[in-house]
Amino acid sequence: MGLxxxxxxxxxxxxxxDRPTLLIVDDEAGPRESLRIVFKDWFNCVTATCGREGVDxxxxxxxxxAILDIKMPDLTGIEVLQRLKESDPAIECxxxxxxxxxxxxxxxxxxxxxxxLNKPFDVFVIREVMGKCLNRRQRRRATEESLATxxxxxxxxxxxxxxxxxxxxxxxxxxxSVVHExxxxxxxxxxYAQLLERDLNSITTLEPSQREQAQKRLESIQRxxxxxxxxxxxxxxxxxxxxxxxxxxxxxxxxxxxxxxVRAHMANRSAVVTRQTLATPxxxxxxxxxxxQALVNLGVNALHAxxxxxxxxxxxxxxGELPAAPAYCPPxxxxxxxxxxxxxxxxxxxxxxxxxxxxFEPYFTTKTDGTGLGLPIVCDLVGRHHxxxxxxxxxxxxxxxTLYLPAAT
Numbered sequence: 001m002g003l004x005x006x007x008x009x010x011x012x013x014x015x016x017x018d019r020p021t022l023l024i025v026d027d028e029a030g031p032r033e034s035l036r037i038v039f040k041d042w043f044n045c046v047t048a049t050c051g052r053e054g055v056d057x058x059x060x061x062x063x064x065x066a067i068l069d070i071k072m073p074d075l076t077g078i079e080v081l082q083r084l085k086e087s088d089p090a091i092e093c094x095x096x097x098x099x100x101x102x103x104x105x106x107x108x109x110x111x112x113x114x115x116x117l118n119k120p121f122d123v124f125v126i127r128e129v130m131g132k133c134l135n136r137r138q139r140r141r142a143t144e145e146s147l148a149t150x151x152x153x154x155x156x157x158x159x160x161x162x163x164x165x166x167x168x169x170x171x172x173x174x175x176x177s178v179v180h181e182x183x184x185x186x187x188x189x190x191x192y193a194q195l196l197e198r199d200l201n202s203i204t205t206l207e208p209s210q211r212e213q214a215q216k217r218l219e220s221i222q223r224x225x226x227x228x229x230x231x232x233x234x235x236x237x238x239x240x241x242x243x244x245x246x247x248x249x250x251x252x253x254x255x256x257x258x259x260x261x262v263r264a265h266m267a268n269r270s271a272v273v274t275r276q277t278l279a280t281p282x283x284x285x286x287x288x289x290x291x292x293q294a295l296v297n298l299g300v301n302a303l304h305a306x307x308x309x310x311x312x313x314x315x316x317x318x319x320g321e322l323p324a325a326p327a328y329c330p331p332x333x334x335x336x337x338x339x340x341x342x343x344x345x346x347x348x349x350x351x352x353x354x355x356x357x358x359x360f361e362p363y364f365t366t367k368t369d370g371t372g373l374g375l376p377i378v379c380d381l382v383g384r385h386h387x388x389x390x391x392x393x394x395x396x397x398x399x400x401x402t403l404y405l406p407a408a409t
Contacts, residue, residue: 019044020064020134025054025080026096027072031119035067038123039130051075055083063091064137065130070097070104078107085112090140092133096121146218220264248408249291251282251340255314257292262299262312269308273299276315282340283408286385291342291405294381297374298344298401305348305399315343319404326388326404328360328379333388338407343400350395359391378403 022043026032027050036045043065048054051072057063066084070077077095084091095108098119105116114136115129255275263273284291295314302312319339326333351359360375382389382403393399 020137021046021062022130023048023054023058023063023066025051025066025072025077026069028069031069031096031121035121035126038127042130042134051077051080054080055087058084058087058091063088065092065094065133067094067096067126067130070095070108078104078111081108081111081113090137092137094126094129094133143214143218246285246287249284249286249288251284251316251342252278254288254292254295255316255342258295258299259312259314261292261296262303265300265303267300267303267308271303271306271308271310271312273312274314276313278316280318282316282318284340284385284405285408286405290381290384291403294378294403295342295344297378301374302344302346302348302399305346305350307348310347310398313343313345315345317341317343318407322388322404323390326390328383328389330383330386330388332383332386333404334386334406338409339387339404340407342403342405345398345400347398350397351391351393351399352395356391356393360389 020043022039023046024032024035024039025048026035029049032047032049036047039045046057046061046063048057051068051074054066054068055075058066063084066080068077068080068084072080075083077097081093081095084093089112092114093112095105095113095116096119097104097116108116114133117126117129252275259273259275262268299312299314306312317340319341322335322339360379378401379389382405385405387403387405390402390404391399392402
C-alpha cells in the first residue's frame with residue numbers, strides 16, 4: 001500500500017499553520033487509518049504499512065513524532081524505534097501493540113520510547129499522550145533555536161571584542177587587561193553551556209522542573225554575553241577617560257548577584273558560595289556593573305585558591321575604624337566620610353607573606369596560567385570610586401579581601 005500523507009488543513013482551534021509531521025507505522029490497515037483520522041487535524045500525518053517504509057521515509061524526510069506498532073512482519077517496532085532514534089534522537093516515539101509483554105515495554109523505554117500503549121487504543125488517552133510528546137518536541141526545538149541564537153551572539157561578541165581591543169590598544173591600554181577582565185563572564189558562559197549541553201543530551205527524560213532549569217541556564221548565558229559587551233564598552237570608556245554612570249546601589253543585591261555568578265563559574269567544582277545576611281540595609285554610590293566585576297574577580301580568585309572546593313563568603317557592614325594603611329589606597333580616598341566595607345572571604349591555602357606585598361602589582365602571579373591583572377583591575381575599579389582595598393591572609397586558613405567604599409548619604 002505504501003506511504004500516504006494527509007493534506008487536510010487544520011483549523012485555527014486544533015493546530016498551528018505549520019504542522020509537525022507524525023509518522024504512523026502499522027501493518028494493519030484499520031488501526032493505521034484510525035490513527036490518521038484521529039490526528040489529521042493536529043499533524044501532517046504520514047502512514048507506512050511496514051517498518052522498512054517508515055525507516056526509509058524518516059531517513060529522507062523530517063519527522064517530529066512517530067507511532068509504531070510493535071509486531072510487524074519485516075522489522076519489529078523496537079527495531080524501527082532504534083533506527084529512528086539513530087537517525088534523529090529527538091523524534092518522540094510512542095509504541096502501540098496488542099501483544100503486551102513486560103520485556104518488550106522495558107526494551108522500548110530503554111531505547112527512548114516516550115510511552116507504550118495497548119490495542120485497541122483509547123482515543124482520549126492517545127491524544128493526551130501525543131499532546132505531551134508534541135510539547136516536549138516543541139520545547140526542545142525552542143531550546144535548539146535559543147542555542148543557535150547563542151552561537152550567533154557569541155560570534156557577534158567575538159567581533160565586537162576584537163574591534164574593542166584594537167581601540168583600547170590605540171588608546172594605550174594593554175589588550176591583556178581586556179582579555180583578563182572579560183575572562184570571568186566568558187568562563188561563566190562556558191560553564192552554563194556545558195551544563196545545558198548535558199541537559200539537552202538527556203532531554204527526552206527531563207522532567208518539567210529540569211527543563212525549566214535548562215531555560216534558566218540559557219537566560220544566564222545571554223545575560224553574561226550582555227555583560228561582556230558592557231565590559232568591553234567600559235574599557236573603551238576607561239581609555240577615553242569618560243565618567244561612568246553612578247547610582248545608589250543596594251549592597252545586599254550586589255552581593256547576591258556576585259555570589260550567584262561565582263556559584264555558577266566553571267571553576268566551582270564543589271565550593272559553597274554564600275552571602276551574609278546584612279544586619280541593616282546598606283547603600284553605596286557607585287557604578288553597579290564595575291563593582292560587580294570587582295567582586296566576581298575576587299570570588300573567582302577565591303575559587304582558584306581553594307582548587308574549586310571550600311567556602312567563599314560575600315559580606316558587608318558599615319565600616320568602623322578604617323585601616324591605617326590599606327594595601328591599596330588612592331589619593332582620592334577620603335577618611336572623613338562614612339564607608340561601607342565589602343568583604344570576600346575564602347577558606348583556601350592563604351597567601352605567603354612574601355607574596356602578599358606583591359599581589360597588587362600588574363602581571364605578578366603565582367599561577368602558571370595567570371596574567372597577574374585580576375587584582376590590579378579590582379584596585380582600578382575601586383579606586384575610581386574613591387575607595388580602598390585591604391587584604392588579610394593566613395597560610396593554610398584562607399584570605400579576606402575588603403573593599404572600602406563611600407556610603408550613600
